[in-house]
Amino acid sequence: MTLNQSDIDTEVSAIREAYEKARAGGAPVAHHPPRDYAPYRSSVLRHPKQPLVAIAGDPEAMELTGPVFGATDVGDLDNDLTRRHTGEPLGERITVSGRLLDSAGRPVRGQLIEVWQANASGRYPHQRDQHQAPLDPNFTGTGRMLTSEADGSYSFTTIKPGAYPWRNHENAWRPAHIHFSLFGTAFTQRLITQMYFPGDPLFAYDPILQSVTDEAARARLVATYDHALSRPEFSLGYRWDIVLDGPSATWIEEGR
Amino acid sequence: MTSQLPTPSHTVGPFYGYALPFEGGGEMAPPGHASAITLHGCVYDGEGEPVPDALLEFWQGEGLPGSLHRNGVDFTGFGRVATDAAGHWTVHTLAPRTPYISVCVFARGLTHHLFTRAYVNDGPDTLLDALPPERRETLLAQGGEGRTYRFDIRLQGEGETVFLDFR
Numbered sequence: 001m002t003l004n005q006s007d008i009d010t011e012v013s014a015i016r017e018a019y020e021k022a023r024a025g026g027a028p029v030a031h032h033p034p035r036d037y038a039p040y041r042s043s044v045l046r047h048p049k050q051p052l053v054a055i056a057g058d059p060e061a062m063e064l065t066g067p068v069f070g071a072t073d074v075g076d077l078d079n080d081l082t083r084r085h086t087g088e089p090l091g092e093r094i095t096v097s098g099r100l101l102d103s104a105g106r107p108v109r110g111q112l113i114e115v116w117q118a119n120a121s122g123r124y125p126h127q128r129d130q131h132q133a134p135l136d137p138n139f140t141g142t143g144r145m146l147t148s149e150a151d152g153s154y155s156f157t158t159i160k161p162g163a164y165p166w167r168n169h170e171n172a173w174r175p176a177h178i179h180f181s182l183f184g185t186a187f188t189q190r191l192i193t194q195m196y197f198p199g200d201p202l203f204a205y206d207p208i209l210q211s212v213t214d215e216a217a218r219a220r221l222v223a224t225y226d227h228a229l230s231r232p233e234f235s236l237g238y239r240w241d242i243v244l245d246g247p248s249a250t251w252i253e254e255g256r
Numbered sequence: 257m258t259s260q261l262p263t264p265s266h267t268v269g270p271f272y273g274y275a276l277p278f279e280g281g282g283e284m285a286p287p288g289h290a291s292a293i294t295l296h297g298c299v300y301d302g303e304g305e306p307v308p309d310a311l312l313e314f315w316q317g318e319g320l321p322g323s324l325h326r327n328g329v330d331f332t333g334f335g336r337v338a339t340d341a342a343g344h345w346t347v348h349t350l351a352p353r354t355p356y357i358s359v360c361v362f363a364r365g366l367t368h369h370l371f372t373r374a375y376v377n378d379g380p381d382t383l384l385d386a387l388p389p390e391r392r393e394t395l396l397a398q399g400g401e402g403r404t405y406r407f408d409i410r411l412q413g414e415g416e417t418v419f420l421d422f423r
Contacts, residue, residue, distance in 0.1 A: 032265045033367040040267075042365030045302035046411045050391075052421035058382060063358050063371065063422060067315060067322020067334040105260045112324075116275030124271040142275040179269065181276060187315045187358055188422040192369060194266040211367050212264045220263055245262035246422075 003041075003169040005205060011039045012210045019213040031217045031245070039207035041168050063187040069112040069146060079145040081115070081158035082138075089139035091120025091159035093235040096195070096223065098154060100147045100182065101243050107152025108189075108244060114144045114181040115156060122162030122176075131164050157235060163202055175202035175209060182242060189246040196222045197238070265369070268362040270309045273338055277311070280326035282337040284314065284349035287328065294404040295357065295374060295397060296346040299339050302412030306343025310363035311336065312409075316352050351403075355381050356395075361409060371420040374407040387418060394418050 015037070019030065035047035055061055077083050082093065100108040118124050118141060121133035125140055139159055147154050161176045177194040184190070196209065203209055212218040220243075229237020268276070285292045295314075299307040315322075319331035326332065337345045349357065356373040374397045379385055384392050394417045397405035409417050 031262045035367055037367055040365070040367065042267075043367060044365075045305075046307070046363060046365035047367075048370065048416055048419050049302075049412055050416050050418070052419050053383070053387070054421045054423050055383065056423040061422070062315065062317040062354055062356070063420075065317045065321075069322060069324065073324045101260050103260050103262060114276060116272060118271075125274055126271040129271055140274065179266075179272065179275070181268075187360065188371070190313070190360055190369060191263065191265060192268050192362060193263055208267060208367075212266075217261070217264045220261065221266070242263045243260040 005169060005171055008039050008169050008172075008207055009205070012207060015039070016210075016213055029217070030214050033211035033213065037207065037211040040211050043211075066183060066186045066189065067112075068110070069183070071146065073112060074144055074146050079143055079154075079156040081117075081141060081143045081156065083157075084140055084142070085138040087138040089119070089136050089159050091136075091139070091162075093157065094160050095155065095157050095229055095231060095235045095237045096178065096240060097226075097229055097237065098223075098240040098242060100152045100154060100184075101241060102184065102189075103243060103245060107147070108184050109147055109149050109152050111147045111152075111183045111185075112144065112181075113147060113154050115142070115158075115178055117141045117158065117161040117178045118164055120159050120162050122164030124164075129164075133162065133164065160197070160236075163200075168207060172207075173202050173205065175200040175206050180242065182244060184244040184246060186246055189244040191242075191244055193242070194221060195240050198222055198225055265367060267364060267367055268311055268369075270364040272311060272362075273309075277336060277338045278324050281324075282335055282345070282347040283326050284316070284333070284335040284347060285331050287348075289331070289350060291351045292348060292403065293351050293376065294346060294348050294402070295376070295407055296344065296404065297397075297407040297409060298343040299345070299361065299363070299409045300343060300411065304413070306339070306341075307363055307411065308339055308341045308343055310339040310343070310345075310361060312339070312345050312362075313360040314347055314349065315358040315360070316349065316354075318353055319350070352376055355379065355384075359407075359409075361411075363411075366411075370411070371422065372409065372417050373420070374405070376405055383420075391418050
């Protein structure tokens with residue numbers, strides 16, 4: 001039997017209602033998605049069933065330090081995804097800016113941010129992406145940058161990615177999104193996430209976005225259109241701040 | 257300072273392969289180094305099937321603090337490799353001074369990455385010693401010929417790898 005969108009919608013609603021009921025009963029806010037989120041079918045066989053083993057209060061744990069990337073890891077043009085080839089890519093030019101922060105609101109400086117995305121037609125230059133949308137010879141969709149030493153900010157120029165179909169269920173479409181890979185000052189702060197665009201009509205149908213069951217947490221994955229960031233005769237601007245989680249033991253007051 | 261709520265984690269998806277892996281990502285140690293080791297293994301799902309679209313990162317808090325560059329001379333503490341069609345991965349690194357190498361697993365289907373440790377040297381160790389024998393076993397890399405160590409990762413089910421939560 002083919003799984004269709006209404007089957008997925010029913011599962012998504014049931015999980016959300018159970019979460020809201022638990023919240024009303026005093027359960028804590030879930031800032032991250034559960035590891036097992038059946039509407040996103042790939043999670044079913046790939047999440048551990050044993051509880052994670054807590055590492056608490058071990059100041060020697062190697063994971064409380066982190067890789068430190070340097071200026072040589074990033075080139076001058078790496079934060080402009082429209083300049084990786086000789087010609088101009090197709091699509092709507094956008095600029096995305098924001099700050100990388102820790103949970104106390106402090107800037108996380110000099111850290112590597114990697115981004116990747118589909119092109120304007122919703123196609124990845126990946127052999128296994130067989131979506132019948134055109135590849136763009138002038139757009140690969142990868143970039144990287146270091147956050148500013150002054151205020152932890154980042155900025156990059158790209159093309160607004162297109163929505164695309166995937167095979168989670170019949171007629172499954174992913175809303176437009178940009179993938180982000182982020183490092184903090186500890187290996188435990190490592191984060192991979194996705195940024196979405198405001199007002200996308202596909203939000204409600206996407207089990208990956210909906211896996212973040214808490215509404216306020218889900219809203220934090222959506223960028224804000226910021227006209228002040230739009231550049232005249234060039235690009236539309238979006239603002240998206242990112243906050244890295246981490247154990248309390250991670251934080252060092254000095255030098256941050 | 258204001259308290260900020262965290263940005264939720266999301267899956268790396270299946271189509272990271274043209275973006276995140278980088279040249280020499282598994283070559284943490286310079287070639288021919290006297291204390292070089294090879295760590296390798298497979299990633300399996302809950303049905304024992306190989307996971308062909310996982311991404312693994314390795315961290316050793318020693319040597320250069322981390323870098324995407326490989327200059328053929330320095331040891332860099334950071335490695336990143338994708339699994340192949342058979343779910344297999346390999347890194348070349350140095351024998352760690354600590355008993356373990358930190359491992360982080362990403363894959364399609366993982367809404368949040370998973371931390372584990374590949375113990376190249378057996379205990380005594382606070383984490384290992386607190387685990388029952390069959391779970392402890394999942395964190396021990398098995399030594400083989402020519403300074404190779406095998407470390408298989410089972411995401412779910414029988415022999416499920418111990419995954420860690422840092423608090």
